Amino acid sequence: xxxxxxxxxxxxxxxxxxxxxxxxxxxxxxxxxxxxxxxxxxxxxxxxxxxxxxxxxxxxxxxxxxxxxxxxxxxxxxxxxxxxxxxxxxxxxxxxxxxxxxxxxxxxxxxxxxxxxxxxxxxxxxxxxxxxxxxxxxxxxxxxxxxxxxxxxxxxxxxxxxxxxxxxxxxxxxxxxxxxxxxxxxxxxxxxxxxxxxxxxxxxxxxxxxxxxxxxxxxxxxxxxxxxxxxxxxxxxxxxxxxxxxxxxxxxxxxxxxxxxxxxxxxxxxxxxxxxxxxxxxxxxxxxxxxxxxxxxxxxxxxxxxxxxxxxxxxxxxxxxxxxxxxxxxxxxxxxxxxxxxxxxxxxxxxxxxxxxxxxxxxxxx
Ligand code: M6R
Numbered sequence: 488x489x490x491x492x493x494x495x496x497x498x499x500x501x502x503x504x505x506x507x508x509x510x511x512x513x514x515x516x517x518x519x520x521x522x523x524x525x526x527x528x529x530x531x532x533x534x535x536x537x538x539x540x541x542x543x544x545x546x547x548x549x550x551x552x553x554x555x556x557x558x559x560x561x562x563x564x565x566x567x568x569x570x571x572x573x574x575x576x577x578x579x580x581x582x583x584x585x586x587x588x589x590x591x592x593x594x595x596x597x598x599x600x601x602x603x604x605x606x607x608x609x610x611x612x613x614x615x616x617x618x619x620x621x622x623x624x625x626x627x628x629x630x631x632x633x634x635x636x637x638x639x640x641x642x643x644x645x646x647x648x649x650x651x652x653x654x655x656x657x658x659x660x661x662x663x664x665x666x667x668x669x670x671x672x673x674x675x676x677x678x679x680x681x682x683x684x685x686x687x688x689x690x691x692x693x694x695x696x697x698x699x700x701x702x703x704x705x706x707x708x709x710x711x712x713x714x715x716x717x718x719x720x721x722x723x724x725x726x727x728x729x730x731x732x733x734x735x736x737x738x739x740x741x742x743x744x745x746x747x748x749x750x751x752x753x754x755x756x757x758x759x760x761x762x763x764x765x766x767x768x769x770x771x772x773x774x775x776x777x778x779x780x781x782x783x784x785x786x787x788x789x790x791x792x793x794x795x796x797x798x799x800x801x802x803x804x805x806x807x808x809x810x811x812x813x814x815x816x817x818x819x820x821x822x823x824x825x826x827x828x829x830x831x832x833x834x835x836x837x838x839x840x841x842x843x844x845x846x847x848x849x850x851x852x853x
Contacts, residue, residue, distance in 0.1 A: 494834075497830060499642050502637075509638075520675070527633060528631030539585065541575075551653055555569070557719040573853070592616065594619070595624055596624055614629045617659070633659055636651065689823065695807055695809070709760050711738045713754070714762045716743070717743055718768070720818060720821060744774050752781075755781055760788075768817070
C-alpha cells in the first residue's frame with residue numbers, strides 16, 4: 488500500500504506532482520485562456536454580487552485559507568476575512584447573503600468547520616467548500632464544492648491535501664476574477680501557464696529529499712524551531728511549524744519575519760534553528776535584513792530560497808534552493824522542503840510519523 492515508501496507521509500509527499508496535475512485536470516480551457524469550474528454551483532450574479540468573503544477552516548486547512556486571502560484580495564479585489572472555525576461561531580460574525588463563505592477541509596468531517604458552515608448558512612450566506620473527500624458531510628451541506636483530487640490521505644500530517652487546497656484556491660480566485668473582470672486576460676493567462684508547469688517544478692523540489700535527510704542529524708535534540716516568512720510565505724512558516732510539532736514533537740513557531748523585533752528575537756541564541764523563507768519578491772530585501780538580525784545573534788539559519796546568492800549562503804547553516812515561478816504560486820513550492828524537514832527529523836527521532844500521539848486524522852468533536 489505504501490508503494491515501497493517507509494511511511495504514508497513520505498509517499499503522499501512524493502505524490503504531490505500527480506495530485507496537483509489531477510486537481511488542475513479539466514479545469515483549464517483548451518486554449519489555456521480560462522478557468523472552468525463547473526462544480527461550483529453558484530451563479531455569476533451570486534459571484535459578482537458578493538461584497539466580502541469568509542474563509543473558514545482548522546489546522547493546515549486554515550493555513551491554506553491564509554494564503555487564499557492574499558490571492559483573492561490581490562487578484563479578485565474582494566475583502567477577505569479568515570477565521571479559525573472554532574472561533575467563528577462565538578464572535579458574532581457580521582455575515583449575510585452578500586458574504587460568500589468558503590470552508591476548507593480535507594476530510595469534510597471536521598466538527599468545528601461543519602458547525603461554522605451551518606452557522607453561516609443560518610445567517611443566509613452562500614457556502615462553497617474546498618474538500619478532498621467526496622460526499623463528506625461538509626461537501627453535502629455546501630451549495631457548491633471544489634474538490635481537490637489529492638486521493639486518500641492516510642498520514643495524519645496533511646501534505647498533498649494542503650498543496651492541492653492551494654491549487655483549488657488559485658483556480659477559484661482566477662474564476663472569481665474572470666467573473667468579476669478584475670484581472671487582465673494576459674495576467675490570467677500568465678498564471679494559467681505557471682499553474683500548468685507546477686507539477687514539473689514540484690518534482691524538481693522533491694529532489695531535495697536526500698539533501699534534507701542528510702542535514703537533520705545535528706538538530707535532533709533541538710528543543711525549539713522558529714519559522715519566518717513574510718507576505719504569502721508567512722502562512723507557510725506557520726504550516727512548517729505545525730508539521731514539525733505534530734510529527735517530531737519539537738516545539739516550533741511560525742512568525743512574520745518583520746515581527747521578530749517586537750519580541751521573539753529575545754529567544755535567539757546558538758541553540759535555536761531558524762528557518763527563513765527568502766523568496767525573490769517585493770519583500771526579499773526586508774527578509775534578508777531580518778535574516779542578518781538572526782545571524783548577528785547566533786541563530787542557526789536554514790534558508791529556503793529561489794535565489795542562489797553568495798551573501799545569503801554566507802549566513803546560512805543550511806541552504807535549500809528551489810526553482811522559481813509566479814510569486815502567487817511560490818507557497819506551493821516552499822511548503823515541500825518544510826514537509827520533508829519535519830518528516831526526516833521525525834524519522835530520526837523515531838516517532839510514529841503516520842499516527843502521531845494524541846492526534847486523529849479527522850477531528851469529529853468540537
Ligand atoms: O480535514 P480537515 O482539513 O478539516 O482537518 C483540519 C485539521 O484537523 C488538519 O489540517 C490538521 O491540522 C492536520 N493534522 C495538519 O497536518
